[in-house]
Amino acid sequence: MFKILSTTSLNICIASLCRVKNLKNAEAVLIDGIRVGILPDVVTYNTLIDGYCRLFGIDSGYSVLGRMREAGIHPNVITYNTLLSCASRYRLLYQSLDIFDEMLQVGILPDVWSYNILMHCFFKVGKPDEAYRVFKDIFLRNIYPSPATFNIMFTGLCKNWYTDNALMLLRNLQRNGFRPELVTYNILIDGLCKSGKWRTVKGLLKEILDYGHIPNAITYTTVMKCCFKNKMFNEGLEIFSEMKAKGYTFDGFAYCTVAGALLRTGRIEEANQCMGNMFRSGIDLDMVCYNTLINLYCKEGKLEDAFGLLDEVEKMGLECDIYTHTILIDGLCKAGNIQGAQRHLKYLNKMGFRTNLVAFNSFIDGLCKLGQIEYAMQVFESMKVKDEFTYSSIVQGLCSAGRFHLAARLLLSCVRSGVRILRSDKKAVIRGLRFTGFGPQAKKVQSNIRLAKLLHY
DNA sequence: CTAGGGTTAG
Structure with a gap:
């Protein structure tokens, strides 16, 4: 324990305690400081506000703001930006707007960070047009944009599926002398990968080098993921090897991307090795890493280990998420434990998770594979939202x-509503009809599907 | 105090 000698060291100490979520000790250090005459300043309180916001949400941040005022310390733009970013983190758009107003009311001029955060918030709640208004506002008010301003803009456009606009914006900015950072390229590459624009991605990858940037682990992981998504497994694995060869350090993102792809393609043993390497590398595991591990256990048929890990994770204080539970429900279904899956679905509901299409799709598939088609149909009909997975399993x-x-009727209604179907589903239906003596009907179904597809595209 | 990649079902 080092001695607090100045307000600066007090602030450093409190910041590091906040980082590890130890607010109790942070408060203790604050009191100790005051006792020996080292008084907190605006930085101290801003740090605490951030700590409280992260741990307990925006209201607790506001109560620290109250304490700050009582102590006679005036909040500054950073104080308000901290509150603003908390509201934005929780997607509380209206609260963000309120904070922005409050800021103006108390006479604090929003800076570029304030605008950045607000813009990001608009994007996150799916209001790209409003976000764009904030973007233009930055220029209208003669505030100098930061690199983050553009990156938030690119991210928002891509995440809202405006990849063409994002690309156009890039080109426009470049014509005006804008030099994109590597982060910018990573953002665009991810967006373009997800909208299937592989050729453009290749072009951007070259462009990165033209600007003298060296692709980082994030660039690699993004492209690798894109390969897996496009069923180019070997190319994906090659990128993984290349990363290794070039000496990139792997993080949870890289390991989980690869392990996820291996698990999806049934390469369980390789996935096991990959996860083993992750363990041995000694990186900090987060919930996604644990989800991938739990998935590995399920796919290996070690359901007890999977649930054991769930307990451990919860004991460590990590929050299991919708993925964790969906993976477990699928694991139970695949192990033929319908009752267990049903119990877990109820539990999910009790825990306040929103209805989860993926879990229900697993459940339906499990029922079908166990021959409980009546029950599967019941569940199917009770589902308000269905997708290609639901239909495929039931067909x-x-x-x-x-x-x-x-089966043929459902398949047709699928195609007619534009839901993609698997070739194998269509085959199974046609062959079944033919095999049971309904050859003409089989032909009719076939041509109806073709017609529906034509009408739809 | 703001920006980038990863985990679930047929």
Whole structure:
């Protein structure tokens, strides 16, 4: 323990305690400081506000602001930006706008950070037009944009599927002398990968080098993920090897991307090795890493280990998320434990998670594979939202049960509403009809599907 | 105090 000698060292100490979420000790240090005459300043309180906001939410941040005022210390723009970023983190748009107003009311001029955070908040709640207004406002008010301003803009555009606009903005800015950072490229590459614009991605990857940037682990992980998504598994794994060869340090993102792809393609043993390497590397594991591990255990058929890890994770104080539970529900279904899956679905509901399409799709698929088609149909009909996975499982299930006419009807309604179907589903239905003596109907279904597809595209 | 990549189902 080092001795607090000045307000600066007090602030450093409090900041590091806040980082490890030890607010109790942070408060103790504050009191100790006051006792020996080292008084907190605006930085001290801003740090505390951030700590409280992160741990307990915005209201607790505001109560620290109250204490700050009582201590006779005036909040500054950073104080308000801290509160603003907390509201934005929780996607509280209206609260963000209120904070912005309050800031103006108390006579604090918002800076570029304030605008950046507000813009980001608009994007996060799916209001790109409003975000763009904030963006223009920055220039209208003669505030100098920061690199983050543009990066937030690019991220927002990409995440809202405006990748073309993002690219246009880049080109426009470049014509005006803008030099994109590596982060900017990473943002655009991710967006373009996710909208399937592989060629443009390749161009940008070259451009990175033209600017003298060296792709980092994030660039690699992004492209690797894109390969896996586009069923280019070997290319993805090659990128992984290249990363290794070039000496990049792996983090949870890289390990989980690879392990996830291996698990999805049934390469369980390799996934096991990958996760083992992750363990041995000694990196801090977060919830996504644990989810991937739990998924590995499930795929290896070690359900007890999976649930054991769930307990451990919760004991460590990490919050399990919707992925954790969905993975477990799927694991239970695949192990034939329908009751367990049902119990976990109820538990999910009790825990306040919103209804989860993926989990229900797993459940339906599990029921179908166990031959419980009646029950599966019941669940299917009770579902308000369905997607291609739901239909695929139920169609396969109906075919296994020999109910090809119903399967054909569902398949057609699928195509007619523009839901993509698997070739194997169509095949199963057609073959089933033909095999059971309904050759003409099979032909009719086939041509109807073709027609529906034509009408839809 | 703001910006980038990862985990679930057919």
